[in-house]
Amino acid sequence: MKMSIRPLALFKKDWQSEIRTRYAINALAMFILVTISVILFSIGDEKITEYLSGGLLWVVIFFSAMSGLSRAFVSEEERGTTLTLQLSAPPSSIFTGKLLFNLLLVFLMNFVITFLFIALFDSFIVKNYSLFFFAIVLGNIGISVSSTIIAAIISKAGSKGTLYPVLSFPILLPLILTLLELTKFAIDGDTIAGSFVELAVLVCYDVIMLAASYMLFDFVWKD
């Protein structure tokens, strides 16, 4: 019972805090708007391929995640509330609470980005939406888990801003490459059965990252 109350209490606190301060939501919204605007301006009247627009989608998603998701732990460290959390709940509950919050942010963020891409990029035409849906859902879980554990690691470091994308890039690279491939398949209209290997890679990535994060978090979190 306690194991479920604790992460939910932390998730609720983070959400209420975000609604009041709007730090991560504003950072993400501004980043999404600016990046998509810059891409649209630079493309102009040029015709880009479906594959390139699919690639640009994941570029925007990766850098948007980098701009807002580190707040999960950095904000606690900056406010000095880390010790309050350490004294009140076991590390696994803290990680679960922060992960739930990042999951919500990533799903909201990627919903907005995908919607804007479908609305604004004529060349972004997905022929198999169910495959694209699975890719987005599994990708969101992978991005959330990776960004949460990396946020915990960099919150203890001095140069948080630069360290976050530097550490995230090699960890998220296999995920992004697989997602690029699946997006290409979805644009081509390939079946889910035909993309089984890539989907299995995503599932494995998510499970491995989740297990490794819970094991690592104990060491990251404690003094």
Add this chain to the structure above:
Amino acid sequence: MTDFNIELANISKNFGRRQIFRNLDFTLKTGQIYGIAGHNGAGKSTLVKIIAGVSTPNKGKLNWVKNGIALESEKYCDYLGYAAPYLILYDEFTAIENLHFLSGLRGNSPDNEYILRLLDEFKLGDRKDELLKGYSSGMKQRMKIISALADHPAVLIADEPVSNLDAEGKSSVYKALLENSNERITIIASNEQSDLDLCSEIISVENYKV
């Protein structure tokens, strides 16, 4: 009544080459109020953080024992109330929201009746719905004591419990620390004589220096 002991066996701590204390060896028992004394920088806060399980000693072993069974360190927070000037609450939340959040984080449903009584006793009852960012440092310190007591902890650690408090605030804290102290382990880390006067046993960190 739960039989609760905290056993420290040969605990040593150093930061780099600087040794803070070594071979601390004692047992804390339910019903007692322990004082941890020592001058500024002697290692009182370090010691209480080790006892709370959030700082790891370089040597030695810490055990929280409940009814004869040693607890896993992950379980310590279930029984702990901790108040200290360096412990920060959430400025963007009200007093009540902070207390409800911390109860939830400890895995408990908030005991609203007790929380309201504590807020009244600490003269914060009429400002319970204000954001903490509008509170003075003394009011925040009282909030920290309330948050430590709110879940009826079996182990209460109060590090410098009366810092930033006026005479009225100090007497409220002393009253709260003494109330129900026979049902828990109370640890007060301080160099104020009036704080240490509450204690049944004093542990001086100075005695464990090299």
